[in-house]
Amino acid sequence: MEAFWAEWGRLAYLGAAVWAFFEGETFVLLAAAAGRATGMIDPWVLGICVWLGSFAGDQLWFTLGRRYGRGIASRIPGAERRLDQALRVLDRYGTLFILSFRFVYGIRNVSSAACGVAGMSWGRFAFWNFIAAGIWAASFVAGGWYLAEWLGPDGVYWMLAGVGLCLIGVVVFKVWRGLQRTAARHAA
Numbered sequence: 591m592e593a594f595w596a597e598w599g600r601l602a603y604l605g606a607a608v609w610a611f612f613e614g615e616t617f618v619l620l621a622a623a624a625g626r627a628t629g630m631i632d633p634w635v636l637g638i639c640v641w642l643g644s645f646a647g648d649q650l651w652f653t654l655g656r657r658y659g660r661g662i663a664s665r666i667p668g669a670e671r672r673l674d675q676a677l678r679v680l681d682r683y684g685t686l687f688i689l690s691f692r693f694v695y696g697i698r699n700v701s702s703a704a705c706g707v708a709g710m711s712w713g714r715f716a717f718w719n720f721i722a723a724g725i726w727a728a729s730f731v732a733g734g735w736y737l738a739e740w741l742g743p744d745g746v747y748w749m750l751a752g753v754g755l756c757l758i759g760v761v762v763f764k765v766w767r768g769l770q771r772t773a774a775r776h777a778a
Contacts, residue, residue, distance in 0.1 A: 595742030603635055611650075613698065614640060622734025627747070633731050639685055641727035644692065648702040648719050655706025669700055676704035688718040691725045730753065 598605060609617045618640050625631025664670055676697060680687045691701035705715050741749060 602631075603639045606636055607639040607646075610640035610643035610727070611647035614644065615695065618727070618730040618754065619734040619737065620749075622731045623738035623749065625742075626735045626738035627742075627776050633735050635659045637731040638726045644726060645720050645723035647725065647727050648692070648698065649716060651699045652706040652710075652712075652715050652719070655703030656709075656712075657674035657706070667706050670701045672697055673707065676701045677708055680704055680708050680710075681732065685718055689725070692722055693729075714764070 597631075601778075606614075606617065606621055618636070621631055621636055622633055625633055676687075676691070680701075686706065687701070692698045694701075702719070722746060737749075738745075
């Protein structure tokens with residue numbers, strides 16, 4: 591993370607916004623922690639960038655959901671099931687749903703699309719989405735910042751290394767599992 595910011599400078603904040611456009615909880619936590627440990631990352635600028643990136647990403651998914659409805663969800667494996675879950679919660683909780691869905695890992699983009707599919711007005715979604723994105727950005731930047739304070743600089747480096755190893759492990763496991771499934775299909 592430190593090398594990323596050192597190499598890219600101010601453009602790294604744009605990278606953070608783009609990352610938050612799609613997802614980004616782990617990235618924001620790690621960037622904030624690295625910023626606290628190294629002093630290279632301004633938490634205020636990081637927070638604003640990921641706030642705007644997250645807001646823009648959800649607005650895009652909302653628009654796609656409104657325009658294409660269930661058709662787009664049927665093309666994404668597993669999305670229809672998650673969309674149905676999100677619609678049930680949306681019917682029941684409305685505004686609270688918009689304020690909280692981004693804190694549930696893995697459903698943020700589908701939930702934004704669900705709000706569009708449900709026919710929610712653009713203005714209502716944009717208003718609450720903007721507030722929710724700000725709360726999300728502030729929470730994860732502050733969480734990473736204070737986590738680094740608690741762990742100290744050496745602890746942050748170990749945490750970053752551990753997360754990196756875990757990610758590598760997940761990728762290796764998924765590739766291995768995919769190869770096993772392919773071999774099983776060919777054997778049958």
